[in-house]
Amino acid sequence: MKPRHKRFAFIGLGLVVLGIATILVLNAFQSNLVFFFTPTQVVNGEVPQGRSFRIGGMVEDGSLVRENDGLTVRFIVTDTAKRVPVTYKGILPDLFKEGKGAVAQGKLAGDGTFVASEVLAKHDENYMPPEAAAALAKAKASGAQQSKSLVVPEGRKDSL
Amino acid sequence: MIPEIGHFALILALCVAVVQGILPIYGAAVGNSALMAVAKPAARGQFFLVLTAFGCLAYAFAEKDFSVLYVAATSNSQLPLHYRLAAIWGAHEGSLLLWTFILTIWMFAVTLFSAHLPESTRSRILGVMGLVSIGFLLFMLTVSNPFERLIPAAAEGRDLNPLLQDPGMVIHPPMLYMGYVGFSVAFAFAIAALLGGNLDAAWARWSRPWTTVAWCFLTVGIAMGSGWAYYELGWGGWWFWDPVENASFMPWLAGTALVHSLAVTDKRGGFKVWTVLLAIMAFSLSLLGTFLVRSGVLTSVHAFATDPKRGMFILAFLAVVIGGSLALYAWRAPRVGLGGSFATVSREGMLLANNVLLVAAMGSVLLGTLYPLFLDALDLGKISVGPPYFDSVFVPLMAPAIFLMGIGPLAQWKKASLPDLANRLKWAFGVSVVTAIVLPIVMGNWTPLLSLGLLLAIWIVTSAAVTLRERLTHVAGNSLGERLASVPRSYWGMLVAHCGIAVFIVGVTMVKGFETEKDVRMNVGETATIGDYVFRFDGAQDVVGPNYTAARGTFAVSRDGREATVLYPEKRRYTAQNQIMTEAAIDPGLLRDLYVSLGEPLDDGAWSVRLYHKPFVDWIWGGCFIMALGGVLAISDRRYRIAWRRQEPAVPASARAAKRKVA
Numbered sequence A: 001m002k003p004r005h006k007r008f009a010f011i012g013l014g015l016v017v018l019g020i021a022t023i024l025v026l027n028a029f030q031s032n033l034v035f036f037f038t039p040t041q042v043v044n045g046e047v048p049q050g051r052s053f054r055i056g057g058m059v060e061d062g063s064l065v066r067e068n069d070g071l072t073v074r075f076i077v078t079d080t081a082k083r084v085p086v087t088y089k090g091i092l093p094d095l096f097k098e099g100k101g102a103v104a105q106g107k108l109a110g111d112g113t114f115v116a117s118e119v120l121a122k123h124d125e126n127y128m129p130p131e132a133a134a135a136l137a138k139a140k141a142s143g144a145q146q147s148k149s150l151v152v153p154e155g156r157k158d159s160l
Numbered sequence B: 001m002i003p004e005i006g007h008f009a010l011i012l013a014l015c016v017a018v019v020q021g022i023l024p025i026y027g028a029a030v031g032n033s034a035l036m037a038v039a040k041p042a043a044r045g046q047f048f049l050v051l052t053a054f055g056c057l058a059y060a061f062a063e064k065d066f067s068v069l070y071v072a073a074t075s076n077s078q079l080p081l082h083y084r085l086a087a088i089w090g091a092h093e094g095s096l097l098l099w100t101f102i103l104t105i106w107m108f109a110v111t112l113f114s115a116h117l118p119e120s121t122r123s124r125i126l127g128v129m130g131l132v133s134i135g136f137l138l139f140m141l142t143v144s145n146p147f148e149r150l151i152p153a154a155a156e157g158r159d160l161n162p163l164l165q166d167p168g169m170v171i172h173p174p175m176l177y178m179g180y181v182g183f184s185v186a187f188a189f190a191i192a193a194l195l196g197g198n199l200d201a202a203w204a205r206w207s208r209p210w211t212t213v214a215w216c217f218l219t220v221g222i223a224m225g226s227g228w229a230y231y232e233l234g235w236g237g238w239w240f241w242d243p244v245e246n247a248s249f250m251p252w253l254a255g256t257a258l259v260h261s262l263a264v265t266d267k268r269g270g271f272k273v274w275t276v277l278l279a280i281m282a283f284s285l286s287l288l289g290t291f292l293v294r295s296g297v298l299t300s301v302h303a304f305a306t307d308p309k310r311g312m313f314i315l316a317f318l319a320v321v322i323g324g325s326l327a328l329y330a331w332r333a334p335r336v337g338l339g340g341s342f343a344t345v346s347r348e349g350m351l352l353a354n355n356v357l358l359v360a361a362m363g364s365v366l367l368g369t370l371y372p373l374f375l376d377a378l379d380l381g382k383i384s385v386g387p388p389y390f391d392s393v394f395v396p397l398m399a400p401a402i403f404l405m406g407i408g409p410l411a412q413w414k415k416a417s418l419p420d421l422a423n424r425l426k427w428a429f430g431v432s433v434v435t436a437i438v439l440p441i442v443m444g445n446w447t448p449l450l451s452l453g454l455l456l457a458i459w460i461v462t463s464a465a466v467t468l469r470e471r472l473t474h475v476a477g478n479s480l481g482e483r484l485a486s487v488p489r490s491y492w493g494m495l496v497a498h499c500g501i502a503v504f505i506v507g508v509t510m511v512k513g514f515e516t517e518k519d520v521r522m523n524v525g526e527t528a529t530i531g532d533y534v535f536r537f538d539g540a541q542d543v544v545g546p547n548y549t550a551a552r553g554t555f556a557v558s559r560d561g562r563e564a565t566v567l568y569p570e571k572r573r574y575t576a577q578n579q580i581m582t583e584a585a586i587d588p589g590l591l592r593d594l595y596v597s598l599g600e601p602l603d604d605g606a607w608s609v610r611l612y613h614k615p616f617v618d619w620i621w622g623g624c625f626i627m628a629l630g631g632v633l634a635i636s637d638r639r640y641r642i643a644w645r646r647q648e649p650a651v652p653a654s655a656r657a658a659k660r661k662v663a
Helices: A003-032 A039-043 A130-141 B002-030 B039-062 B069-074 B081-089 B092-112 B119-142 B167-196 B201-232 B243-268 B272-294 B308-336 B347-377 B387-410 B418-443 B448-474 B480-486 B489-514 B618-635 B638-645 B653-662
Strands: A033-037 A053-059 A072-078 A083-089 A101-108 A114-120 B383-385 B516-522 B527-530 B533-544 B548-559 B562-567 B570-574 B579-583 B585-587 B592-601 B607-615
Touching (some): A033 A039, A039 A053, A039 A083, A053 A083, A083 A101, B002 B039, B002 B119, B002 B167, B039 B069, B039 B092, B092 B119, B092 B167, B092 B272, B119 B167, B119 B308, B167 B243, B167 B272, B201 B272, B201 B618, B201 B638, B243 B272, B243 B347, B272 B347, B347 B383, B347 B387, B387 B418, B387 B448, B387 B489, B418 B448, B448 B489, B489 B607, B489 B618, B516 B527, B527 B607, B533 B592, B533 B607, B548 B585, B548 B592, B562 B585, B562 B592, B570 B592, B579 B592
Parallel strands (some): A033 A053, A083 A114
Antiparallel strands (some): A033 B383, A053 A072, A053 A101, B527 B533, B533 B548, B548 B562, B548 B570, B570 B579
16 A cells, blocks of 8 residues: 555544544434423423423422431422422432522423432522523513523532 | 732733743744743743732732632631632632643743753743733733722621532642643644744654643542542542533543654654644643633533623633634644654554544543533523433443553554564453453453453553563563663553553442442431441531531441441531531542431431442542553653753754664
8 A cells, every 4th residue: 555545544544433433422412412491391291201301490488398218308399480399319419498499300200290310409509500590580581582691501510 | 019919910920921922933933042032031030920929819818808809709717728728729810820820830841941942942932832821811910800809898708619628629720720731831832843844753752741741730630620529529429521520621631642642753753743733632622621610601610700701701812822723733734744654553553543532532522511502502402411421422432442552552663463463462362351251240240331341451451561571571681670670761651651541440440330329318326238338327416617517427337247437427517608518428448438428417316318338439540640650750761851951963854764764
């Protein structure tokens, strides 16, 4: 092989690797993207069935109930327009409180209860998780454009 | 008064940076040595000015000067002195000052260790660093001044985020920034070479130790951040694929590729164009990381204030740096010429494959990090990309790269023979495969991923052993000791760093495969069992700390009826901001960590509790430190020490290559 051919072979190899990487990425993207919905959307049935998604809003005052096992909790997430009951088994983050913003990730059960696998709350007292803030703003504007905040849903690290 | 001195020092530093960024580069272009000579004193002057500013801010923190807005926002009179000083980089403004300060430290270091460089190269390097510095100083002076006054002064500060009140957080940001900013030296070398058109093997040799040092700092910095997340966040996780973590990981991947690509440029004169591109990429990603973490684009532990002006400034700065350097690259790179040719199966070929894989991995992290931002900015919905995405992309990309890592060091430059390599490595491969399959079965939990992880780790170690043995037969010396001593340190460095990866993989694999986690409700006196360990909860007492009150639980841990240890996890309430924090208790060990964190108080003194048994988890960070140690060994090599003292004869790359062909 001439050097030029070799170089083409290398470039070809690089393209193949990049192609494989792209396929992997797109595949993984397809199955791992988690979408965000507001309580209103959940109640209106706009959410996917059997697929994990996130909801956000305020934890309704006085809605937090702990079951006898000490670990399972029930509470209601609201965007002031609609309410979604949530159950979660596990330890809640430090800053989870009634009347404060929270985001939960999980699936919707048949009876309309949101079964959370993860609950996120923010580490700063005065801070509202962006999704929760967006949900409240959206409900307030009822149908108007939602806020254009440049914020991504936080990962688990932020759940304190 | 003191804060004003600091502010004034920053303004002077900006003036000096402008001079340093313009005159030496112009001088190098027209061959005026008087103008080039400005670079060194300017860089040193800038260092002392920024040092003064940094000292002034430190003084304001130490003296609890709450008339300075930044001090009032990030510290508190109850905060102990060491955390008050660490609060300098506890938020946006101060961490930018730290960034700039570290940039000037690197500049100062370049002025010290560049006596052997040609005058024009040195002045171009310092000039480029001066230009970078202009950007950061302007940023601080226009939109994020750490010395801004608060009038009237606050009676009390808002306090440092309790999450950051931790020894790990004192050291993590400076380490990380040493790494980030260190790549600015590699970047400046690359830009200087593009400007001067003298991209040769000597250039790579000069650039190599700087890049390796930056890489070591970055490795340690990331490891410390990960360790901090593990013990401070109370989740027991060590990596969350959080955008903030990704921001530090992307420059690391590009930097790792750069370290390997520089090796080829140094030894063979090849990959030149690619190496320059990687240097630009590594530094651009460092800037991007700073942007992501510090602009408030990502709402995370690290971003405290959202200020669109700042975001716009950094974005514009990024566009200038990345766009400018890529334009220069497009203009000048074609003149650089190609290196020597090589066969597909050769050390160059394998290093190229390693580079492509690392960059592909970096690209996938970049996509997963930025894609949600784009969607949100374009109002197409809010999404999140979680750990499953990164896990499923990362493993298949890294596995072949790590497999090649075993073969690469054994392959000859230019052209190697595949059957020959297979023959030399057959024992190493056989041993790895057998151990990787048998070991998990013996431990009683076989999964494909577990075997893959162990296979890769053992493969690295066994192939490194083969490499070392072959090397020993080639070097001079009678006794084994003499031979070991005559293997160059850079070679040891490579082997040690590679083994660090193996240790890291063992840690990750074992934690994933064998960890046990339990969320339980525990009454006083109740026990819970995880692994071989029995945890007994002996109740919680109230304790008072310097700036917090806490409930401290007592857990007696026993194994086979014998007491192993007692753990005291805490639930703290920091009084300044009335913020609650979980302080996990960990019993570390070489083979396992025991980890307890308190959830919430329930009735009758009971608590919800999270218990973990994490086998080999400390190997994760141990591996990172071993990698960094490898880097340190590599730069302590004789060839660099000699290079510091005497100037390299300026031999063009083509002449070098020709000489090698003759030889």
